[in-house]
Amino acid sequence: MEDVNYIKVFSGNFIIVQLVLDRLQSIGINAIIKDESESGRLAGFGSSIQGFQELFVNKDELDNALPIVESVKSELKV
Known part of the structure; x- marks a missing residue:
């Protein structure tokens, strides 16, 4: 199994994620x-949950x- 250095600490809409990020x-x-809806849009696919993002930080932080x-x-x- 791959060692993952980042852990999800929050998920929500774009505005709240930006507040936490700031x-x-x-x-x-x-x-x-991580914004899968934006990734899908850029790849030409649609997404049912627009603006939903996940926020990850390094384990050390x-x-x-x-x-x-x-x-x-x-x-x-x-």
Whole structure:
């Protein structure tokens, strides 16, 4: 099995993911966004869930990232 260095910490709509991403970047965490609907659109396929994204962080940054994610979720009641 392949060793995966990134862990999903959040998933949701584009706007909330961008908010979480901004907060993570403000403390020096470089997260990765996975957007399958955009990938499908670029490849010529449709998607039923537009704007749904997943946010991943490196395992080494997980302990610092989770409080940020939880903070945003509690602010927005997500």
